[in-house]
Amino acid sequence: MPRHTTDVLVIGSGLAGCATALAAARCGMQVMVLTKGTIPEDSNTVWAQGGIIFRGKADSPERLAADIREAGAGLCDDRAVDLLAGEGPRLVEDILIKDVGVPFDRVLEGSEELDLTAEAAHSLPRIVHSADTTGRSIETSMLAALGREPNVTLRVGQTAIDLLTLSHHSSNPLDVYAEPTCVGAYVLDQATGKVDTIMAKETVLATGGLGRVFLHTTNPSGACGDGVAIAYRAGARCLNMQFVQFHPTTLYVGEERFLLSESGGGGGARLVDDRGREFMTDYHPDGSLAPRDVVARGIHQMMHETGAACAYLDISHKPAEWVKRRFPAIAARCREMGLDLASQPIPVVPAAHYACGGIVVDLWGRTSLRRLWAAGEVSCTGLHGANRLASTSLLECLVWGTRAGRQAAQNVTTKGDYYLPDIAPWQYETEPTDPALVAQDWLTIRHTMWNYVGLVRSRRRLDRAHQILRELHLEIGRFYARAALNDGLISLRNGIQTALAVLLAAMEARESRGCHYRVD
Ligand SMILES: Cc1cc2nc3c(=O)[nH]c(=O)nc-3n(C[C@H](O)[C@H](O)[C@H](O)COP(=O)(O)OP(=O)(O)OC[C@H]3O[C@@H](n4cnc5c(N)ncnc54)[C@H](O)[C@@H]3O)c2cc1C
Secondary structure (H helix, E strand, O other): OOEEEEEEEEEOOOHHHHHHHHHHHHOOOOEEEEOOOOOOOOOOHHHOOOOEEOOOOOOOHHHHHHHHHHHOOOOOOHHHHHHHHHHHHHHHHHHHHHHOOOOOOEOOOOOOOEOOEOOOOOOOOOEEOOOOOHHHHHHHHHHHHHHOOOOEEEEOOEEEEEEEEHHHHEOOHHHHHOOOEEEEEEEEEOOOOOEEEEEEEEEEEOOOOOHHHOOOEOOOOOOOOHHHHHHHHHOOOEEOOOOEEEEEEEEOOOOOOOEOOOHHHHOOOEEEOOOOOOHHHHOOOOHHHOOHHHHHHHHHHHHHHHOOOOEEEEOOOOOHHHHHHHOHHHHHHHHHOOOOOOOOOEEEEEEEEEEOOEEEOOOOOEOOOEOEEEOHHHEEOOOOOOOOOOOOHHHHHHHHHHHHHHHHHHHHHHOOOOOOOOEOOOOOOOEOOOHHHHHHHHHHHHHHHHHHOOOOEOHHHHHHHHHHHHHHHHHHHHHHHHEOOOHHHHHHHHHHHHHHHHHHHHHHOOOOEOOEOEOO
16 A cells, blocks of 8 residues: 655645645645645635735724624634734735735735725725635635745645544554544545555644535535544544534525625625615614624525515626726626626525634644644634634634644654554455435435524424434445445545534534524
């Protein structure tokens, strides 16, 4: 069985993975970055539209921290909030602007002054962006920077299956008594179908979100909650899984739910019903600029009360030229769907968007397993509490990715007592996977999560979901154990595990708070 060894193994090549890898490489580490995507850009990061938090005029760390806490509904970890508010803007400047050179928009072409925008629940404009394709600009610049680092290897088409942990995998009986420790991962090479053993002194999970376990989501196809499921199986602590943020405004046309950033709101877009009435003021004094979960439930409620199939986002009162310049990607997607963003209201529905919970980490990205780190959306730093303030997630990736990369490197440099055990060979199974079973299982997971564990939850809905998902979990486990391995099967096994983790957390959390809403 192929066996590779590296100092730092980073699983995931979105912003969190790139930031971790860059930081570790700059500290002299050999770094291996893996992604299951067929191209390294395949990630949530690329889809980010609105921007990343920087620094507003008359802004301060205290003011940013207050906005984050307000959105987090009393469950933010103060240390995490203060860390991001104090350190984040400086890292945007040092890494994204000065070092890797992300082309953020300026107020005027050729000017130094960055164009700042506001999004939902920000008390002032402080977000920098590259038109409405900020994530793509950041990802492209970060990957280019990684490409210039000679000690970074980036491998695409590599799906992490499970972590290697001393107590689980070692043939040395004494290790059973060792503190649970991660020593790398089993990884499927999609091209060859072979499973590689990647031994690492330090391992970082940066696998992103879980939106795909819901029927409607803004997340791309890879966001099945792999990292949470992998960590869960290895025994790492996960927290706040019930807090899944639903984005209020995604395009209600076609199969995929394309996100219509509510920086349109900061830019003046209005949320209206099919009669053109601004209904959100019925539910919150801030109307369309209320926190995301409030707006998402407001739309959901309005649809229930009036029988409407969707709401509408209307920016037609703004000059057409400005709309096209400010939202080129959104305008283009609307055009593809036969809609004109600049002149007509656009149909929208809510969709699962962001996981506020995940693998518990400390201020350095350390998990509860020795030598395992997590950064980005897969982690739970405590920053978001019960709900995320818009545009804080890219900054969280940058801050915790950088810190985890540096600290993991410091461990390698200073500790030096790494024991990498013999690993039992991978047992290949041969039964072919029936694609009809996989497709139907995904439908069951997604519909169950959307209808029973979605925007509005109740005990009866959650109990019903528990019955369905528990049975399905056992069934998928049975056929996974006999089937020939492929990327789709790995995702399904992870998807059901992560869906259950969200469900169980939602069952335990009996009070409505932030983006977890119990109607009972
Ligand atoms: C449409 C949209 C718009 C958004 N807009 C904003 C915004 O304006 N501002 C903001 O701050 N945030 C925004 N977000 C949220 C933000 O983009 C994400 O939270 C952030 O990019 C997550 O980055 P990440 O590095 O943690 O994960 P990702 O960028 O999702 O990267 C995950 C990586 O892990 C890999 N991976 C997953 N599983 C495996 C596996 N088993 N084996 C190997 N590799 C694996 C994936 O292929 C990918 O490379 C938006 C999200 C979406 C979907």
